[in-house]
Amino acid sequence: MPEGSDARWPRPLLDVDARAMIGVLAIVEGYLLADALPAVIVDRLRDRLAGLGLVTADADGRGVARALNDLNQRVRRIRGE
DSSP, X not given: OOTTOOSSOSSOOOHHHHXXXXXXXXXXXXXXXXXXXXXXXXXXXXXXXXXXXXXXXXXXXXXXXXXXXXXXXHHHHHHTO
């Protein structure tokens, strides 16, 4: 097994993975800001983020978008951007 990996995660997070996450987060944030996602998706995102303490349980789509932007900025910082 490569260094930094174990049976549950066969390889560490690579830079390409972080870049992919940055792009996906930005796309979802854009759809949230445009109010272009079904309510069920917004609710699922909010519930997941609320369970991690990243938004309040009553956050709207803009609050979820803000949380995704903050998360994206943290991933970018880790990459040294």
